[in-house]
Amino acid sequence: MQKTPPQQTDDSGLVVDGLTKSYGPKTVVDQATFMCPRGTITGFVGPNGSGKSTTIRMIVGHVLATSGTATFDGIPFRMLPEPGRTVGVLIDASAQHPGRSVQETATLAALTMGISGDRTRTCLAAVGLDSVRRKNVGALSLGMRQRLGLAIALLGSPRYLVLDEPANGLDPEGILWLREFLLGYAASSGTVLISSHQLSEIQAATSRVIVIDRGHASLSLLDEQSHQPVTRVSAADLQGLSHALTLRAVPFKPTSGGRALLAYGSPEHVGQAACAAGVPLSLLTPEEHTLEQAFRETTSGEYTGATGSDLLPLLASESAS
Numbered sequence: 649m650q651k652t653p654p655q656q657t658d659d660s661g662l663v664v665d666g667l668t669k670s671y672g673p674k675t676v677v678d679q680a681t682f683m684c685p686r687g688t689i690t691g692f693v694g695p696n697g698s699g700k701s702t703t704i705r706m707i708v709g710h711v712l713a714t715s716g717t718a719t720f721d722g723i724p725f726r727m728l729p730e731p732g733r734t735v736g737v738l739i740d741a742s743a744q745h746p747g748r749s750v751q752e753t754a755t756l757a758a759l760t761m762g763i764s765g766d767r768t769r770t771c772l773a774a775v776g777l778d779s780v781r782r783k784n785v786g787a788l789s790l791g792m793r794q795r796l797g798l799a800i801a802l803l804g805s806p807r808y809l810v811l812d813e814p815a816n817g818l819d820p821e822g823i824l825w826l827r828e829f830l831l832g833y834a835a836s837s838g839t840v841l842i843s844s845h846q847l848s849e850i851q852a853a854t855s856r857v858i859v860i861d862r863g864h865a866s867l868s869l870l871d872e873q874s875h876q877p878v879t880r881v882s883a884a885d886l887q888g889l890s891h892a893l894t895l896r897a898v899p900f901k902p903t904s905g906g907r908a909l910l911a912y913g914s915p916e917h918v919g920q921a922a923c924a925a926g927v928p929l930s931l932l933t934p935e936e937h938t939l940e941q942a943f944r945e946t947t948s949g950e951y952t953g954a955t956g957s958d959l960l961p962l963l964a965s966e967s968a969s
C-alpha cells in the first residue's frame with residue numbers, strides 16, 4: 649500500500665486535539681485536548697486508571713484513536729519519516745528482553761532506527777548506565793530499566809520525549825536526576841510530555857501540568873497560574889462580589905462551603921475590585937494555593953459533573969483548538 653506523504657511540518661509543538669478512545673461502550677479517554685509548546689516540559693498527571701497511558705499510546709500511535717488527532721509539528725507520529733529521530737518514546741520499561749545485556753539491547757534499538765552503534769555509548773553514559781553495560785536487563789532494578797528505556801528514547805537525538813511514568817521505580821536520587829536531566833533537555837529546546845500518577849514526582853521539573861480525571865476533558869494548569877496569589881474573600885452580598893470580580897477580570901470560584909470565594913489575585917487586587925464596585929467585604933485573606941491543591945480539587949469530585957470547559961473560567965487554561 650502506498651504511504652500517504654507526510655503533512656507539511658510547522659513549529660506548533662505537540663498538539664493533541666479531541667483525542668478519544670472507546671472500548672465498546674466505554675469511553676476511557678474523552679476529547680483530550682492540549683498542547684506542548686516547543687522547549688517545555690509538560691506534566692500529565694491523574695489518578696490510576698484515569699487514561700494517561702491510553703492517551704500517550706494514542707499520541708505515539710500504539711493505540712488507534714477512536715477520534716481526534718495528535719501531531720508533532722503538524723505531523724502524526726505514524727506519518728513521521730523517521731519517528732525515532734523526532735520523538736523519543738518510553739512507555740514500558742519492562743518490555744525489554746531480560747536475557748540481553750544492556751549494551752545489546754541498546755545496540756539492537758539503534759540498528760532498528762538506523763543509528764550508529766557508537767551513539768549507544770553516549771546515551772548509556774548520559775543516563776548513568778555506562779558501568780552496567782554488560783549486565784543482563786533481567787538483573788536490573790526497575791529504576792535502572794527506566795534509565796535504559798530513556799537511553800533508548802534518546803538514541804535518535806529526538807526533539808520530543810514522550811515518557812509514560814518514567815519515575816516509576818526510581819529512588820529519590822533517581823527522581824532528582826530525572827528532573828535535572830529533563831530540565832537540561834528542555835533548556836536545549838527539547839519538548840517533553842511526561843506522565844505520572846504522583847504530582848510530587850514531576851512538579852519540580854514541569855512548567856506546565858495537564859490533569860486528567862476518569863478520561864474526561866483535559867485541563868491544563870499553567871505554572872504562572874499555579875503560583876499566582878489566591879485570596880479567600882467574602883461579603884454579605886456574594887453575588888455583588890462575584891460581579892465586582894468579573895468586572896475587574898479576576899478569576900474566582902466558590903469555596904466548597906459556598907460562603908466565600910477563592911479569587912485568583914492578591915488581597916490588594918481583590919480588595920480594590922470590591923471597593924470599586926462598592927461591595928463591603930467581611931473577609932479578605934491570602935490563601936496558599938499550590939499545584940497539589942489544584943490537582944486534588946480537580947480530581948476529588950469537588951467539581952463532579954464539571955467538564956474542562958466549565959473549569960476554564962476558574963483556572964487559567966489553554967486549549968489546542
Ligand SMILES: Nc1ncnc2c1ncn2[C@@H]1O[C@H](COP(=O)(O)OP(=O)(O)OP(=O)(O)O)[C@@H](O)[C@H]1O
Nearest residue numbers: 671676694695696697698699700701702703844845
Ligand atoms: N485494552 C483495553 N480494553 C478495555 N479497557 C481498557 C484497555 N486499556 C485500558 N483500558 C481502561 O482504560 C482506563 C484507563 O486506563 P489507562 O491505563 O490509560 O490509565 P492510567 O491513567 O494510565 O492508569 P495507571 O496510572 O494505573 O497506569 C482504565 O479504566 C482501563 O481499565
